[in-house]
Amino acid sequence: MKTLVEYIARSLASEPDKVEVIEEHRGDRIVIHLRVADDDKGRVIGRDGRCANAIRSLLHVAAVRSGVRASLDID
16 A cells, blocks of 8 residues: 555656655554655645545555555645
8 A cells, every 4th residue: 555655646746756655553554644845745635635535545445455444644
């Protein structure tokens, strides 16, 4: 799931070298922290949060297939 989020974020960002994805395990839940450059936050979040919601939807599908719960935090 970490690689999925990282691939999508690097594709959207204008500075893909500054994309950082950290996977944190909290019991039965996985929290993925996504950090991008300040200029790329708008691109990753998208207008009205559409890109962020699309990434969260794909993450949810991957989590269900793996049998875990996952959430995405964009920093």
